[in-house]
Amino acid sequence: MNGRLSRSVIDWEQQYRRTVIISDTVATAFVVAAIGGFFGVRNASNWHEKWGILAFGTELLVLGALATTRAWAPAVLGEGAEEFRRLGRSLFTAAVVLALGGIALTSHNIKLWVFVAIPAITLVTMTERYLLRLWLHKQRNYGRCLRPVLAAGSPATVRDLIARTRKFPHLGWRVEAVCTPYALGPGGDRLDGVPVVGRLTDVANHVRRDGYRVVAVTPDPYWTPDRLQRLAWNLEGGDAEMVVAPVLMEVAGPRLHVDAVLGMPMLRVSMPAFTGGPRAVKAVVDRLGAAILLVLFAPLMLLVGLLVLVDSRGGVFYRQHRVGKDGRQFTLVKFRTMVPGADRARAELADRNEGAGLLFKLRRDPRVTRVGGVLRRYSLDELPQLLNVLTGSMSLVGPRPPLPEESAAYGPDIRRRLLVKPGLTGLWQISGRSDLPWEEAVRLDLRYVEDWSLALDAVILWKTLRAVLQGQGAY
Template sequence: MSSAFLDLRSTARPASPVELFSTVAEIAPQPRRLGWRRRLAWGMIATDAAAIAIAVFTAQLLRFGDPVRAGAVSTADVAYGLISIALIVVWLVALAATRSRLLRNTGTGMVEYQRVLQSTLLTFGAFAVVAYLFQLQPARGYLAIALPLGLMLLIVGRGVWRTYLHALRRAGRCMTGAIVVGEQDDVLRVVSQLRSHYRIGYRAIAVSTPGSPHAGPVEEATEVLPFVPLDEVARVSKSRRARAVIVAGSLPGGNDAIRRLGWELENSQVELILMSRLTDVAGPRIHMRPINGLPMVHVDLPRYSGYSHAVKRLFDVSVVTVALVLFSPVFAAIAVAVRLGSPGPVIFRQERVGAHGARFTMLKFRSMVVDAEARLAQLRALDEGNGVLFKLKDDPRVTRAGRFLRAYSLDELPQLWNVLRGDMSLVGPRPPLPSEVEQYEGPVSRRLLTRPGITGLWQVNGRSNLSWEDSVRLDLYYVENWSITGDIVVLAKTAKAVLHRDGAY
């Protein structure tokens, strides 16, 4: 794919402190037409059509054979050819009807994939109803191949587009310009999040806060942003072709001010986005229930036992049992490498703290010399960690074999046994040392409300490169918002992080 296929070059400049100007003349007008959106939509349609066609005709070929090679085209071949064409058309219509290509869902989150699944089930459900009404008896083998193969190819195709879009957005392209409105602290929070979470595709081009833009210095690392008076936001967003207005937190005047802003933006191409202050609550826990014009937001409280946790435990045991069987040759090879690399035991045992403060012995393949703990005091001055955890990139205690094991997280494979025993989970907070737990203050101890994991949000977001505060924030977010679907996503991202060796040392 040529990078010119999707092209919207950013005017973003290198990071510098925010400067809020009192004039709107500094706002660069945004492109009149965002051609990359149209090209992205047509590209996804073409990919979807190709995936469905391959799945449907492959199913027909595997089930009924190649009529050309057979030398004759039967009535059944013609009938199933027509059925295949109809199935392709209905499937594509279902993908459009479920809005699976909606730009706001493309590139982030699970909604896009959920709608692909929904449209697939809708298509085959409709197919089954029509077959029943007209007393048709389609070959089960045909459907058994077409459905899973088509779904897999669709998801793979969407994944390829997502990866490509992320690469372009990382370079500052294919972004939607937005004016961020709200109190100064809320605006800075949102601008910072938009900058760090570039994958969602919004870039702040201006800010609007109550009062004077020179109310005080702003010490936030982001691009230079001009200031827009609150009463000029709607006019400026239209004249400068900003495609989004993001309301961060509250506005002076409360809900009435937001409603008036919505009225002023009517009949324009501008999105109005409200950023919730529930920053650590995942979407599935939030439910909207409008009652006579009164929007009620329900937030499900986290639970640490019950049916969902039983399902999580069943998932852990099932996956680990299969993994232990598949990886047994790898275990043997690593054990030999560790023993030949340096004298001492193959398995390193260390006391860690698990759920509700229970202590357990965590297992790892030994990656350091035997007297590593005794030599720790000599290396304290060289600590490159986050203030709580000791980390050293070129730790002299790590053996030659250990460097390879750590680079690809192979030293953690014995923790599969900890998961089988019930000490740990596949996905969860990082398992802390007792010395770390003694330093916990305030809500940090909530990390102990669930089993620690072999992997988690901390591992797929930087591992040793994270600050202590970021590590805690990610763990607390997981504890309150985990789900089986989320665990599967984390496991998939872990494989990618391991291959890229992100923060592994």
């Protein structure tokens, strides 16, 4: 690692940012030109005077909003839901400003640009951003386009960081070196395969000398406020970004805020939002989305129902009691994928259980029918759960709905999963499903409960399609 390597890292970051900016500009221009051209032909007499001005003004307004809300900031490009949250905020801001401008100028054509152009730009730019992100994540899975990280903290917390970066390379970090409270020896000592290059007192010197892109400070008693401040000062003027891991490791996203209290910076953790405007929007989206999906999938559901009837003896649907929000039980509906009497035969298979924690799962479950195996692989058996979403007992996105016997064994911490409605899909669905260890599945559900946002829901729904097509962890 040296300064030249750090320079190459910065180069690919800047190149990727330029690519995003150009793609956003081209996508916006394409939508504006297409809409302006289509409707302008019908109004050819005033095209240059009105339509041309509105089209050009709309594009400038959208690009200006993207720049103002820092939707092109390198720190968010390709990283989590924040990129799409900022993109959505930018386009919403552009729509509001455009509408207010239309009212002020008494323009009769402004509705077209507010209610047609901006939504179309939103759809195209989000699709374009997602495709660019797929390319970036593919490069990172091959070990390219990664930010070299110097981790500094206690061995236990650094090991946790190393494990997470290796498990999720698409996040873009690779721990290249470690500083701990004590250096184990010159050059040769390692922590989970990563060289220990020095003590915590040496962090700034190593960053300046070797050119690491990120300094990840993990918890350790050494890190007092004064020492963190001095480290931040010593890193000024360089290319390194300092990242401090809070003690509340699983709280992130919109709930964390840095405020100045009595002249001191404080990390403020807001309470999880279980009511209010965003939750009302989520409820509307759930029921409207379920109704639309039921109409779209009606022919497929009819075909699946016929295949279930033809394949084996029994009914089309399987009904099961599950536990929902606030511990209330409801009846979950699925397509039947097992032979009749499968529940009674479960006790005989208990010694073959391959599920983690409280879950009962078998990769080759003898109770599953031939059609049922296909339905499970591609999650087609879960389509009737859209009825549960439509009636309000479930959500499109949320934690996995547990069985009553599972929830009865929950401790106080795991019971937080029941603070929100269970979901047809969720973080567990896009992260491996049944292949996940029990602790990881619980952690993902709790993370969703703690850090929920509309943007996170949108990302999960988008990724669910790929997870379903791949069939990973579905059995």
